[in-house]
Amino acid sequence: MKKTFIVANWKMNPQFLSEAKKIFNSIKKGVKNIRRVKVIICPPFLFISDFKPWRLIELGAQDCFWEQKGAYTGEISPQMLKNSGVKYVLVGHSERRKNFNENNEIINKKIKALLEENLQPIFFVGETEEEREKNQSFKVLEEQLKEGLRGINKTKINKLIFVYEPVWAISTSKKAVACSVQNVLNVILFLRKIISRMFSPKIGKEISILYGGSVNKENAKEFLREKWINGVLVGAASLDIEGFKKIIKSV
Numbered sequence: 001m002k003k004t005f006i007v008a009n010w011k012m013n014p015q016f017l018s019e020a021k022k023i024f025n026s027i028k029k030g031v032k033n034i035r036r037v038k039v040i041i042c043p044p045f046l047f048i049s050d051f052k053p054w055r056l057i058e059l060g061a062q063d064c065f066w067e068q069k070g071a072y073t074g075e076i077s078p079q080m081l082k083n084s085g086v087k088y089v090l091v092g093h094s095e096r097r098k099n100f101n102e103n104n105e106i107i108n109k110k111i112k113a114l115l116e117e118n119l120q121p122i123f124f125v126g127e128t129e130e131e132r133e134k135n136q137s138f139k140v141l142e143e144q145l146k147e148g149l150r151g152i153n154k155t156k157i158n159k160l161i162f163v164y165e166p167v168w169a170i171s172t173s174k175k176a177v178a179c180s181v182q183n184v185l186n187v188i189l190f191l192r193k194i195i196s197r198m199f200s201p202k203i204g205k206e207i208s209i210l211y212g213g214s215v216n217k218e219n220a221k222e223f224l225r226e227k228w229i230n231g232v233l234v235g236a237a238s239l240d241i242e243g244f245k246k247i248i249k250s251v
């Protein structure tokens with residue numbers, strides 16, 4: 001049976017390893033009797049090697065560089081991540097697109113570098129508030145997909161997990177309200193159509209696509225009961241231990 005993904009993006013939190021361990025360990029306890037779910041925790045780089053994957057919990061990283069080694073001050077390679085027990089890596093998050101000028105070309109290089117190391121990219125697409133107001137959402141999403149996936153072999157595409165995360169729906173944005181389920185479904189079906197055209201109808205149908213943006217313990221259920229939404233990506237609410245456990249349990 002297909003697994004539902006619950007991804008925790010801790011962003012630049014918490015400040016201390018002791019706190020990070022506390023969150024990780026209590027999530028571990030909370031998922032003991034859960035099946036059908038894969039929980040992917042993405043802590044800041046510095047804490048990764050202090051955690052080990054455990055049963056349904058896998059380790060993710062929030063970013064990576066596209067080269068495997070060399071003179072790249074400050075960067076972390078896919079190989080280093082793999083050697084630290086990481087299986088999944090976030091790519092194309094809007095905060096990286098905005099704050100670090102990551103464009104579709106850079107994102108494409110990162111996806112390729114990850115696949116080379118047999119790591120699984122968690123690839124974000126999503127429109128900004130401005131693009132949405134100008135009615136450009138579908139055009140932007142299609143571009144992000146086509147350029148981000150350029151040159152990627154059909155045999156590798158099922159390694160990817162996609163996230164539709166509209167930038168305006170992130171909890172730190174001005175609006176900070178989750179996208180409606182109907183809207184998410186429309187977009188996810190659109191993404192599946194593009195992926196079908198690019199690769200094959202089978203891939204378009206079977207690929208995992210998640211929703212992210214202000215997911216919390218109250219609204220997670222609404223997204224998780226939809227067949228075409230294969231999980232959720234949670235930012236701020238993943239640091240609230242009890243709330244996050246509740247999200248996992250709502251699968």
Ligand code: PGA
Nearest residue numbers: 170171213214234235236
């Ligand atoms: P949020 O963040 O759940 O706090 O909206 C999600 C994200 O930006 O990854």
